[in-house]
Amino acid sequence: MKNYKAKPIATSEITPKELFYGRREFIQLAGGLSLAAILPKSVWAIDKLANVKKSSYTVAEELTPYKDVTSYNNFYEFGTGKENPAENAGSLKTRPWTVAVEGEVKKPKIFDIDELLKLAPLEERVYRLRCVEAWSMVVPWVGYSLAELIKRVEPTGNAKYVEFISLHDPEQMPGQKSSVLEWPYREGLRLDEAMHPLTLLAVGLYGEALPNQNGAPIRVVIPWKYGFKSAKSIVKIRFVEKPPVTSWMQAGPGEYGFYSNVNPEVDHARWSQAKERRIGEFFKRKTLMFNGYADDVGQLYAGMDLKKDF
Amino acid sequence: MKLKNLSNKTIAIIKIVMFLLALIPLAKLGWLAYQDDLGANPIEKITRTTGYWTLTFLMITLAATPLKKLTGWSWLIRLRRMLGLFAFFYAALHFSTYLVLDQFFDWDSIIKDIAKRPYITVGFPAFLLLIPLAVTSTDDMIRLLGGKRWKLLHRSVYFCAIGGVIHYWWLVKKDLTNPITFALILALLLGFRLFYWLGSIRKQKLSAQLATLS
Numbered sequence: 001m002k003n004y005k006a007k008p009i010a011t012s013e014i015t016p017k018e019l020f021y022g023r024r025e026f027i028q029l030a031g032g033l034s035l036a037a038i039l040p041k042s043v044w045a046i047d048k049l050a051n052v053k054k055s056s057y058t059v060a061e062e063l064t065p066y067k068d069v070t071s072y073n074n075f076y077e078f079g080t081g082k083e084n085p086a087e088n089a090g091s092l093k094t095r096p097w098t099v100a101v102e103g104e105v106k107k108p109k110i111f112d113i114d115e116l117l118k119l120a121p122l123e124e125r126v127y128r129l130r131c132v133e134a135w136s137m138v139v140p141w142v143g144y145s146l147a148e149l150i151k152r153v154e155p156t157g158n159a160k161y162v163e164f165i166s167l168h169d170p171e172q173m174p175g176q177k178s179s180v181l182e183w184p185y186r187e188g189l190r191l192d193e194a195m196h197p198l199t200l201l202a203v204g205l206y207g208e209a210l211p212n213q214n215g216a217p218i219r220v221v222i223p224w225k226y227g228f229k230s231a232k233s234i235v236k237i238r239f240v241e242k243p244p245v246t247s248w249m250q251a252g253p254g255e256y257g258f259y260s261n262v263n264p265e266v267d268h269a270r271w272s273q274a275k276e277r278r279i280g281e282f283f284k285r286k287t288l289m290f291n292g293y294a295d296d297v298g299q300l301y302a303g304m305d306l307k308k309d310f
Numbered sequence: 311m312k313l314k315n316l317s318n319k320t321i322a323i324i325k326i327v328m329f330l331l332a333l334i335p336l337a338k339l340g341w342l343a344y345q346d347d348l349g350a351n352p353i354e355k356i357t358r359t360t361g362y363w364t365l366t367f368l369m370i371t372l373a374a375t376p377l378k379k380l381t382g383w384s385w386l387i388r389l390r391r392m393l394g395l396f397a398f399f400y401a402a403l404h405f406s407t408y409l410v411l412d413q414f415f416d417w418d419s420i421i422k423d424i425a426k427r428p429y430i431t432v433g434f435p436a437f438l439l440l441i442p443l444a445v446t447s448t449d450d451m452i453r454l455l456g457g458k459r460w461k462l463l464h465r466s467v468y469f470c471a472i473g474g475v476i477h478y479w480w481l482v483k484k485d486l487t488n489p490i491t492f493a494l495i496l497a498l499l500l501g502f503r504l505f506y507w508l509g510s511i512r513k514q515k516l517s518a519q520l521a522t523l524s
Contacts, residue, residue, distance in 0.1 A: 076485075
């Protein structure tokens with residue numbers, strides 16, 4: 001297994017988004033600057049995240065373009081088509097926003113989103129993202145380890161699992177008017193999975209606040225699991241004793257298991273997981289065990305039958 | 311203008327218009343490809359689009375007979391061949407997309423797909439079955455086979471349509487809206503035939519009984 005941590009991507013090799021979108025920004029610059037002169041800073045600077053440091057948790061692979069990351073999404077709260085979230089997520093209001101952290105913890109608390117943004121230093125981490133539908137991306141997320149939050153609420157001895165609950169508001173999330181999944185969207189992790197440093201509490205991508213269609217204002221990213229495990233637009237994090245039943249487990253118990261680790265050897269009930277199409281590439285590539293993070297997370301599943309606990 | 315009996319010239323015009331309309335989905339794909347606007351996953355987009363239009367043309371083709379029986383417009387049948395060939399045309403594009411763009415002639419993986427993936431197991435034969443229908447669509451072939459045998463052969467299009475809808479149903483992750491819509495339309499179109507067929511059997515029996523009575 002290639003050690004992805006060994007060579008963090010050189011800053012010089014990453015085309016900054018500013019350059020990538022240079023032309024468009026140049027055209028907009030004149031108008032933008034004059035607007036900025038009139039408006040208070042809080043209005044125009046809201047999307048840029050400040051003081052983001054590069055993390056060593058970064059794969060040296062070509063980034064999926066910003067446009068694809070933000071226009072090809074599975075976020076059924078805004079419709080089941082890949083382009084639906086980008087089209088419909090404008091109705092999501094990300095301020096005010098709170099995240100209730102509760103259950104088997106000594107210090108339950110309702111966090112304000114702006115408090116969460118400052119809870120720990122923000123890091124940029126370039127992770128692979130592997131969808132259960134056999135496509136993949138490489139995304140520069142911004143956030144910090146979920147463990148930072150978990151430590152602060154002090155889980156009790158009974159906390160064995162963590163449940164993530166996403167916003168349920170059909171007015172803001174028109175896809176919830178359809179019963180394609182049971183709302184609110186619920187996901188879950190074992191506590192040790194949630195505590196793993198790779199498990200990211202993400203608030204941004206490409207150096208800016210999360211676009212709505214990518215799960216604004218706050219989501220988790222678990223890079224060694226299929227994408228749907230990484231709950232978006234989270235409003236509640238609950239520590240529980242029994243494994244939570246997730247929305248996808250309810251939707252297809254034989255197709256979506258609690259673990260849903262990326263595994264080329266365990267196929268989906270209806271399609272193969274051996275290969276994937278990296279967005280932007282023509283030829284399919286081989287899917288890696290735990291999405292290439294086997295060295296880090298393999299030991300979490302030692303002795304388990306991954307065919308049974310899929 | 312009487313809709314029941316159209317002149318050959320009118321039918322020819324309808325056919326030309328229909329031919330051009332049927333090419334719009336392909337033209338649109340071509341235009342989007344040229345504009346580099348097929349989205350983040352162009353191969354998926356092409357596969358979905360050609361698959362969708364294969365099923366749509368199959369449904370339109372299967373609607374010709376019921377519509378003719380309901381309206382008495384017999385010229386509808388003269389459009390059927392072109393519609394059926396367009397169904398085959400989009401199916402061939404769909405299959406080629408899978409073969410070339412999606413799998414890039416990875417025969418090992420294709421054979422595995424056909425054997426192990428139920429939606430491909432049912433979709434592949436449905437496509438294969440369309441080939442003899444397309445090949446025998448010419449007037450010469452109808453003559454060569456004889457009307458009865460030809461009709462019997464072309465009834466297998468029912469299986470192609472059923473297979474195609476199941477193929478779609480089984481590949482969708484969760485949102486079944488489109489497959490259900492196709493399934494309902496197909497049920498209506500095949501149900502009409504069943505209803506009509508049962509009715510004609512009853513009529514035959516009745517006339518046979520009347521014959522013995524007299």
